[in-house]
Amino acid sequence: MRNGAWRGAALIGLMVGMAGAEPVVAAPASAPAADPWQRPAEAPRGAPNIILILLDDVGFGAPGAFGGPVATPVFDRLSGEGLRFNQFHTTSVCSPTRAALLTGRNQHRVNFAIASGSEVAQPGYNGIWPKSTASMADVLRRNGYSTAAFGKWHNTPNWEASPVGPFDRWPTGLGFEYFYGFMAGEADQWAPILYRNTAIAPTPDKPGYHFTTDIADDATGWIHTHQSLAPDKPYFLYFAPGATHAPHQVPREWIDKYRGRFDQGWDKLREEIFARQKKLGVVPADAKLTPRPAELPSWDSRTPDQKRLAARQMEVYAAFLAHTDHEIGRVVDAARKAPGGDNVMVIYIMGDNGASAEGGMDGSDHNLADIFYGFGAADVATQLARADQLGSDALDNHFAAPWAWATNAPFQWMKQVASHFGGTRNPMVISWPARITDRGALRPQFAHVVDIAPTIYDAVGIAPPAAVDGVAQKSIDGVSFATTLGGKAVTPAHRTQYFEMFGNRAIYRDGWIASARHSFPWQRTGRALSVEDDKWELYDLTRDFSQAVDLAAKYPARVEELKALFLSEAQRNDVLPMVTNIGFDTSKPSLEAGRTSFTFHRDGAPIPSLTGAPLLFGPHRITARITVPAGGADGTIVANGAREGGFALFVEGGRLVYQNNVGGRHWDEIRSNAPLAPGAHDIAFELTGQGAAARGRLSVDGAVVGETPIARVALPSYLGALCVGRTCGTPAARGYKAPFVYGGDIEEVRITRDPPARR
Incomplete structure (x- = not known):
């Protein structure tokens, strides 16, 4: 609260005293000058309001501003008034990306090697957010910011995500003063199980309810309340909808807009995306479109029924993304229309990993059941008979795996495959009218999700604390790119970065990347345990934007050098021993275990x-x-x-x-x-x-x-x-x-x- 507000509170106190309360006796002039009111910290003068947006399961080639087939006018508008980043990277799965984003530390150092719910009893994999890695929300709160989170939170262990807590690893225990959303990897968009702070909140009972609209309503209301009461205090708003993670659920009128738009199939769609990407300049003119892997079927090999079903699945997915972008626009507009709207920094990350192939080759309209019960997706005829219900509250639908590959154009592979950019490269735009003058420009430097926290700290004018509540803090792994916001593109400061997920792994160093793919995302069980036989590939990213030309045979010494660097980074970051399978560790804590x-x-x-x-x-x-x-x-x-x-x-x-x-x-x-x-x-x-x-x-x-x-x-x-x-x-x-x-x-x-x- 700024000094003026405190003077107002003092005036109210004086009026109460005049109305009959005991008079306040002023301290003697010789008394110490200590502040008896313990006023909270104030942010640096001119610190921006910050809106950090993170979508789920969106490919590099999905949004319009990056050549995609989906209308994303809000993302596109922000890219035009801000900066586009076309070499920004995530971890390839949701929980690890979110932990890295909100701490500035590599995923395993925050114990999020894999998604919450699949924890393993070893350092780097146990899903327990350590007190030595304070969240960005907590750091900003301690430096005078209001903080709020809306949407998906998937960083609390299952055994703690109940109405009895403990709550220190919930959003409100990690620096967010307010939270409204769900506590899981996905939610039914029509009937989610919701929490407000740490209490269950009933799903609003109103016609046409949809979760993304609900959290957009709540976020705009939060902004309006905050600006009414504390307009001089900056805020940090984290907006993370469940979209576009399965189930792909969206109002019918949005689906109708995409009717017939994907009848050409995934091979042709990928070519169309790539052509637009070159025209827009988000990929270099000499970039190559990587070929479809042999493990994915061609569109021409599909039967007419398979094609009709798949096209409908993609129509629903596209509608889900378009609807999400629209709702985000309402939140951004509420912030921009408030006084000081030009000083709102909007960071819009289009996906916490690449598009997901977890729906299998023909997609699924009962996706979670197929995973948990091992049924496998219903046959095409059965799915096609109810295809008109895709996106509704009757189904839990996911699209066919080749659509993920198509919308990850021009890269290889998809979500979970951390070895290749189809799993780890996501579009990002940053808009900050008060600071960014090089509007609409492209920033091509290598960046990673761990770079966001230090960049925000630099933009605000604060430093990450050495200790929080007496706990020494781990070093920040990310590297700030704040200098690129107010100036021109600079030489990448982020020189080394490892990637790892289920044994799929890579190591980046100064424009080169060595990659080793271990498994496929549609493999539920039976992933190979040994990683020793995995083939390593080598790419020169200074000449090969899309990882299209494998140079491993030409430069074997460099491959060995990078493999050694990966092992060194893996050891330093608690990656070893690598966990290559999704498992259910029965030794994990549980509220129901042992009870009858x-x-x-x-x-x-x-x-x-x-x-x-x-x-x-x-x-x-x-x-x-x-x-x-x-x-x-x-x-x-x-x-x-x-x-x-x-x-x-x-x-x-x-x-x-x-x-x-x-x-x-x-x-x-x-x-x-x-x-x-x-x-x-x-x-x-x-x-x-x-x-x-x-x-x-x-x-x-x-x-x-x-x-x-x-x-x-x-x-x-x-x-x-x-x-x-x-x-x-x-x-x-x-x-x-x-x-x-x-x-x-x-x-x-x-x-x-x-x-x-x-x-």
Whole structure:
């Protein structure tokens, strides 16, 4: 708060004193000059407001300003009034990029080698953000900034991402004074599980709700409130929507704009993008378009049905990106229209990695279920029959892998493949009208996501602290490029950078890069464990922008030199031993591990399905004491999961029902043979036996009212939550719509399961 505001507060205090309070006695003139009010730190004079925007799973060749087929007028406008960066790099996966972005340290040094949820019990991979790497938000807050984060947060370990915390690795524990968004790698855009600060926030109940629009509304409201109350205090706003990570969900009217725009297929689209990139100058005139790898099918090899399905998938993806850019424009406009709008630095990073091929060769419209249950995508005919629903609240859709390759033009590969720029090079623009005069210019120097924090510190006029709350801070790995904002392009200061993800790895040094690809992103399991046989490639980036010409055979000594440098950097950054597979480490902390009994109440907060809620893979029992009112009542007793998997115990048409949803592909249902009479009842569902011998049994007041074989118990969907008395998010059960609130009383719900030795 500036001095004028403090004088106003003092005046209010004086008026209160005049109204009858005890008079304030001034200190003697000889008293020390210490400030008794402990006023907060003030930012350097003229410090800019900062909006940092990070999209998810967007390829280098997707946005319009970089030759892409998607209309991104906000990104394009900012590039015209600011600077374009065409050699900016990320880590190839979301959580590591975000940790590196917000700390200025390499991903493994912040313990984010891989995405949250896949942590491994070793340094560099455990997903525990160390106190020795304070976030940029925390540093700016301590230097007089207001701070807020909106959207996706995927940097808190699963075992801490529940309503009981601990909260020191949530956004509000890492320097953000306000947070509104979801705590996961992805979310249903139509029905997300939301948090405001550390408390569950209900999804707004309004027609046409969409998450990106919601956070844009919240962010603009936050800006307006901040500028009303503290216009002289700068702010740092981090805006990270879930887009364009799967599920690709977007209003229908946006999809209709792209109808028929991708019928030419991915091979032709990639050529069109490349031609526009050269025309726009975002790739050099001598750049080469890298060929389609043999592992990806050509468009011409696809059947007519495969082509129709794939084209529709790409229409939905393009609409999702265009819609996101539009909503971002509302946030930027709110900031620019406020007093001092020219002094708002907007950093817009188009993707935390390259476009994603995790949807497989034909895409998927139940993508999470395909991953967790190992079903594999539904056949093309099945997907095509429901293609008109892509983007809606009925499906969890992802496009075919070759579209990722196409929109990563002109580079090789895609997300997860950290060895090549298709996984790690993303478009970035920076707009700052008060400072940038070389508007619309291209900045071609090598830069990395770790460079953003030191660049912002330089722009603000502060230095990263040596210690925070008594904890010595790790050195910053990034290199500031702030001098390029107010002047011309300069020789790259960032000279060395390693890349690594699932064994896919590379090392950059002074214009050369050595690359070794280890695995494919569509490989769910069975990745090769050994990296010793991986082939190393070599590229001279000063002459080969797109990694098109492998020079390893011509310069073997340089390859060996760079391989040795990679090992040195890997050792220094906690990369070794490399983890090449996505695994589930059962030694990780857990709120439900070791427990056999759980009690839940109707007034409890929703519990994210894979955080604290009991996993019911073997014999278990769900009991509840409910009251049916005189007129009867339908609704949810308890449910866990979402559309892509879980269970629900509910009353429908007066009858007690249990449904087990296996990945949105198979449902087991037990329905009571008679309606529940008014009054109090003890109801129960019990699963006995395992595998082919397992049976589900429903009972009311001790009497069995229905049973059926249940050979496979559902893993609750990552997108859902356990709730009592209502359904949170999308329903795991078929036949009703959320929230399906129960109209009677529920005393409590108890879940018991066999001890681990028996399960």
